[in-house]
Amino acid sequence: MEKSITPNQIKQNNRGLIYHYIYKNQKVSQQDISYDLRLSRPTVTANLNAMEQEGLIRKNGQIDTEYVGRKAAAYSISADYRISIGVEILKKEVKMIAVDLYGEKLDRTVCEITYEYEESYFKKVCEKILEFKDSLGAADEQILGIGFAMQALISPDRQTVLYGEILSCTGLSIEKFTRYLPYPCAFIHDADSAAVSEMWVSPDLTDAFYLSLSRHLGAAVISRGEILTGKHGHSSTIEHIRLSSGGALCYCGRRGCMDTLCSMSALLEDRENPEEFFEKVRRKETSCLERWDRFLDNLAEAINLLHLIYDTDFILGGYLAQYLCGEDLESLYERIRDLTPFAEEQDFLRISKMPRHNITIGAALPFVQTFLNGVAGR
């Protein structure tokens, strides 16, 4: 038997349609809403008044209307009605970013705090988060939540670290943070949060292999618009696929893992500045060029292997992305062509569209998404 829709559901639905119409079009008139959504003027007016009173939307000057041909009051959503904070926990520092409902950066800060599994550490990080929140002038009820991006695998409920060898934080519970913070908190695997950011800036992105080429290698498989997690939470942990039986020691205790060949730690020497390294590569200085060539060889090997398993687009992201150029993609294609049995089109590699702050922003975005899905009943 089909369920009938109650008048309340219709009301909620209209409210959702109107909110998302304004969200998407950014600045609209009452007439545009009414015409485009085929809703009566009184329905639109009542919803706009209610949402304006709640603070969800606001009047935003005047706008030419497409249908009436004269200026009318314009409405926009209040982008800072709710705020989400993304935090990245690293060995020697903690990065924080606050975003509005469009995922736009409001502010960011970096604190030099060395990670240790000590109560004093968690307390200090939370104090810094609260200071950061206060510096935004935000009220407690404005904060949707705090997402903690970790160089670690996370449980499906996002409350526990399942595997965290880089920081030695396996078993860490989110409760270590929530005891000091009056907001919802959740962990997110750092490569996943980078992929979340990528999907945010590319709404049409439904399927891809996202490679996070940062100090460490990470990856996320995007399938049908979702990030693949898997049965035990360790899907896409390509960093521990072994490309050789010898080679450098990986933090997992084995040798020759992709992490030891395709990460920025593998490319750069200790304390080497990536900017200077790439300037030298572009100037074709032999010592750097040799290392870069070797790195591209290894990366091509890794991508070819993954591409044989999953024939999809590959996004080169992470901290390295900002230094990549079209010439590097060409060079990778050439190498992959020599490795692969198929005559491939040169159309499956691309550089991330969001190379900066992607991990912290991606850690904040799930709270924004939940809010947008929920508040206005999409």
Ligand SMILES: [Zn+2]
């Ligand atoms: Zn490994």
